[in-house]
Amino acid sequence: MTALLDRPAPGTRRPVRNRRRWPWALAAIALVGWALADSGLFSGPVVNPGGAAQFGRIAAAALRPELAPDFLVVVAESALVTVAYAVLGGGLAVLLGALGAVAAARTTWGRRRTGRLLVRGALAVPRGLHEAVWGLLLLNVLGLDPWVGVLAIAVPYGAVTATVFAGILDEVPRGAHDALRAAGATRGTAALYGLLPQATGSLLSYAFYRLECAVRSAVVLGLIGAGGLGYQLALSFSSLRWEQVWTTVYALALLCLAADAAGRAVRRRVADPRPGPDRDPVLTGAAVVVVVLTGWAVWFLALSPASLASARALEQLSYVVSAAWPPSTEGDLLADIGAAALDTVLMSVLATAFATVGAVTLSGLAARSSTAGRARRMAGAGVRGALLLLRAVPPPVWALVLLFVLLPGVLPGALALGVYTLGVLGRLVGEAAEESDRRSREALRAAGASAPAAWLYGTVPTLAGPVLALACYRWEVAIRDTVLVGLLGAGGIGVLLSAATVAFDWPAVATVLAAVVLLSLAVDLLSDRIRSALR
Template sequence: MTAVLSRPAAPPLRRDRRRWAWGLAAPAAVGWALASALDGGVLNPAGGTQFGRFAGAALSPALDGAFLGVLGTAALVTVAYAVLGTALALVLGAAGAVLLARTTWGGRRLGWAAARGALAVPRGLHEAVWGLLLVNLLGLDPWVGVLAIGLPCGAVTAKVFADLLDEVPRGPYDALLAQGSGRVAAALYGLVPQATGGLLSYAVYRLECAVRSAVVLGLVGAGGLGYQLSLSFSSLRWPEVWTAVYALALLCLGADVAGRAVRRRVAAPRRRAGTLSRDRVLTAAARAALAAVARAWWFLALSPASLVSARAREQAGYVLGAAWPPAGGGDLLREVARQAVVTLQTSVLAIAVATAGAVLVAGPAARLAGRSAPGRVAGALVRAALLLLRAVPPPVWALVLLFVLLPGVLPGALALGVYTLGVLGRLTAEVVEEADARPRSALTALGARPAGAWLYGVAPQAAGPVLAFALYRWEVAVRDTLLVGLLGAGGLGALLASRLAVFDWPAVTTVLLATIALTLAVDLVSERARRALR
């Protein structure tokens, strides 16, 4: 009698309730935010003429020598702030990463959680908020721009660096511990060398972000291209506005191209005769970075003495004394809660707009092999448009949209959505570029149409990373919502600006604590969502 061998039955596919819960919660949240944004009037017909003038000036920017000279000097100021802010952020990030990595804390989870919680305070506030606070302490000193970029970006860099250290193999680290080394020394010699590529790559990316942060600080009075853009906008000189916008785009393009080149070389180290060799381009880039830091320090005429001057100490003592304890009146707390809801609605709607737009442009924007000449031209145009969207700060988009939209959630959300689309569109295009091309090629060879090959061959691979990027950008959008609110688009930012205007420091502290708490809550929700969608 012959025995019949059968394969064990495959386990049945089960519905992941967590994914379904998040899948239903996301459209419900977007619907809630959209309903609030469309409540009441939306359009402002009176501003259509001015919006037309603004749009028409895009083809006739101001190119006179005097204005271009002013923009050139302003660009140097912006670059100097970005370079020094990045240098400070990297120093703080490198120092904090070893102390924040889960690996170096071992089983002491309480200490690790406390360190991460302390880190959330500086990174929970936007660079513009730091700038406004530091102006009250230091006055119009160039240290304001450097510290406003370096402190929050340093906290973010420390978190990212710590995560990179936690991802590398622990073998060398454990071996050094076994030989009696301390945890910090073991991390420096056992973890950092393995993570060098990722650390350098993120350091270059941080410079690209610092350029945009320096522009934003210019909008609140720190000088540079952002300040010139603000002056031209307030005087309705649209040709000058577009010249400043194009200058910003070129500056961001330069940082983007340089960053891509360095990251490619870091990802693919040069080899000679089968062994690693020094990359002369990377060496030259490192020397140029050090020279740029020295040049920026000289250009801005920074003086460490101004940080500890008698005026700075006196003003810091006054502000800290006046700001604590925070205000706790019922009317203020109710207003804080109401504006926190507005901030949350604005960020949700903004990330929904940006994600939908990024999915639509990801295909054309991706650099894929085998494309026709018209496809390559269309891709270059889409990438240029995305660059322009992320080069213009969100407050400028908000001011433009307020020509044709009434104040409220909608103009702030659309301004943030347009800006975030520029960032998320680029990230989504890179995800598509790195996706395995074989499924799409196989479907095309079997006769599938391009849309079908894309839907079944690329979309399943890209869905996870794109959702992760969207959730990460939601965290950033909450902080950017505060920036848009500072210029009158509503939310906690508008409330903060009104309290700063009258030097109501206890109320300022309350609003700042509410902002940090909201940022932490969004970080927690975003982390849970990413974990469920993996």
């Protein structure tokens, strides 16, 4: 016998709109509008017509790079220097990151939140400063020593790696760990047997990604004098030898491509391990190569641990620290910092917006397609090659190039960053488009939709969330890169930093550094909030 209980009468519910994300969207539009207005795009001439000829010469030189044997030898040697810095800096960063992760993980602290928050706060300081800023500071302590380049990469990368490693450890399912603890294992043993095996894949994958990034950072450090391809690029640029510039750029692109390809091969293997008990030859090979390269790099750069602890370095360090304390609180300086910080934020917003729009526009072409025809595939390869060149050239060099055709101001700096970010974001968005599910688009095509309409209704909606999240993440990177571009003269807070450093005004340096760290931290937090609102 079935008893029917009273059921509520079907009500007429009105459709409701979810307006939770509207404030974010409006704020983003307002911010981009403000950045555009601030760039002077609407208020006066921005193009420098006199520089067009020089720009044409630069572009023309792309087809005939310098191929003289002795110059090629110089470029090859510079490439080795860059690789050596990248391997040592990246390797040390992973080591520091592993140690820092233990100190920052929730697993270590359990319910004692204060300790964990203190460690995370301490990590925000090295993370908030760009590698080039570290390079500049270390230069003042250690003098001209290879350690400057290595540590400039290792310190900020180490802090980022520690945070990410700790996050990975904390997100591993805890069942196995808790079972071991319940069976009487100590905290350390439980983590070793219950957490680490599950996290190894992600940890390894991220470590190789960091090594990949280190190549790009080593190039940037070359620009401020650490040697290598970046230094070579700056030399050729300042002597206006465009053929040499292009040779170096192509070498950079090759190096980045090699790092990308190697990193991607290793990460793919980690994500999708081969069946069977044997060691994976690719992964074993990668580990051996990294160890051998590290040994070679120590020898090649003539790195000596003694110089790190030399009496002179310690003396210089204590002098800088004592001179920088207390930081300057002068009214003029604070006002300058405020104005420059605003410029920096607007520049980074403009750069990110430009890169996002560009990356989305190109995503249809940049994504690899297995079903496409020959012409479409050629166009795709061309776009991917162009994106590689865009990200192989460091943003400060882009700024110098753009200064030939644009009048000085916020715009060239923002565009330089935007062009570089487009190179990175274009690749990421293209990859996201490759991974997006093709079936909904095909279903729409089968019901008669045109190709663009099927793309709009089938692909764009699933891509919008990931792309905006990627854009936010790139914004965090762009705010640090804006400081770098400013450091080399393109406006924003970096200009203040380089002026104070050159004048050895340590109290002012301390204040500006604090402002930079706070700015990066604020952008990180904001971007984090936006990304969680997107989910």
